[in-house]
Amino acid sequence: MNRMLVLALAAEFQGFVRDLHNEGVEEFVHRTSFLGPNHALVLRPLLAANRRIDKGNPDAGTLGEDFGRFGSVWWTALNNRDGRTASRQAHLDRLIKARNGIAHADEQKLTDLAQEGYPIILRTVRTWHDAMKGLAGTMDRELCDQVIRVFGGHKPW
Numbered sequence: 001m002n003r004m005l006v007l008a009l010a011a012e013f014q015g016f017v018r019d020l021h022n023e024g025v026e027e028f029v030h031r032t033s034f035l036g037p038n039h040a041l042v043l044r045p046l047l048a049a050n051r052r053i054d055k056g057n058p059d060a061g062t063l064g065e066d067f068g069r070f071g072s073v074w075w076t077a078l079n080n081r082d083g084r085t086a087s088r089q090a091h092l093d094r095l096i097k098a099r100n101g102i103a104h105a106d107e108q109k110l111t112d113l114a115q116e117g118y119p120i121i122l123r124t125v126r127t128w129h130d131a132m133k134g135l136a137g138t139m140d141r142e143l144c145d146q147v148i149r150v151f152g153g154h155k156p157w
Helices: 002-031 039-048 060-068 074-081 085-103 107-115 122-151
Strands: none
Touching: 002 039, 002 060, 002 085, 002 122, 060 074, 060 085, 060 122, 074 085, 074 122, 085 107, 085 122
8 A cells, every 4th residue: 555655646746746847838938928929839849848757757857957947956946945855855766766666666676765764654655745745835936936036027826
């Protein structure tokens, strides 16, 4: 059951990340609509094409690259916003390692996590859930503020 929870948590976080990125893309497109009706044909693909979150895990490198398209050094911005980000990023790395271990039947990854103090038990899943919830909130606030830094005006969401 705990393994299913790990897979569900990783999938839910990836879905959130994809949705947040989509919101950012649409807000950038909306706030540049004064450029004319065809601008979206150019801008949307630049921001969304070949996103790594559409093909792989939402790990630190993937998120940094995909969200960096909005004009910030993503992890630096998140760390500056919330001092707990580094810890949450480490939990994200562990969650993804567990997800891959489970999904690809790689028991060594799960053994390594257990030896690091993260066995696949409910307490660990709850720790990762809390970390992803915190990271999601920080990401949401940072992207919202990035839109304001780039365009000014009101909060987009």
